[in-house]
Amino acid sequence: MRVLIVFGTTEGHTREICHFAADVLRKAGHTATTEEAARDSADVQIGAYDVVLLAGSLHIGRYQPGLVRFAQARADELNAKPSAFISVSLSAAGENPDDWECLEDCLARFEHETGWTPHQVHKAEGAIKYSQYDFFKRLALKHIAAKRGQATVTSRDYDLTDYDAVRAFVLDFVRADRGPAVLSDPR
């Protein structure tokens, strides 16, 4: 199976998850190509792949603008293929029902504004990378983490992602695929 993975990232964690997913797929015998959603993403040949995986992370309730633009611009091609979305966030790491509701709202808005409906969605827990934040981001994240019941110290980073769950999701996604729907010829 030829798998295309297109991601948006702000601090790099979603890139790491996508590279991990690509490794898992390659070890399982598939080919996997990763691309960061950017201005020149028009060059990405979606038609050259069997399935497409998109991934992005939440920042103040929004996924990366580059990823949104990519999904918007290529919605018809994406909808015509087996596709999946990995949503990375801190909400997914918590147990607060309000956070989970917010996450569902963010996903619904993403689907609505892009016009793309992934066949499968995985909600991956994100990371807290204090070492990469400026003063204000550090303060904001400490607050966000505390609100979600995650006691953190700013002297270290936290990777909350369940990589076994990511592995299981991507393998299930490519296994579940039976190829694009083939319409019977009416003639």
Ligand SMILES: Cc1cc2nc3c(=O)[nH]c(=O)nc-3n(C[C@H](O)[C@H](O)[C@H](O)COP(=O)(O)O)c2cc1C
């Ligand atoms: C400034 C900032 C705002 C964030 N806002 C949200 C948010 O609204 N909801 C959420 O669940 N996680 C939020 N997060 C957590 C990120 O989704 C998480 O850190 C993720 O791992 C970032 O992935 P990236 O490195 O690929 O950008 C925020 C993180 C930062 C730094």
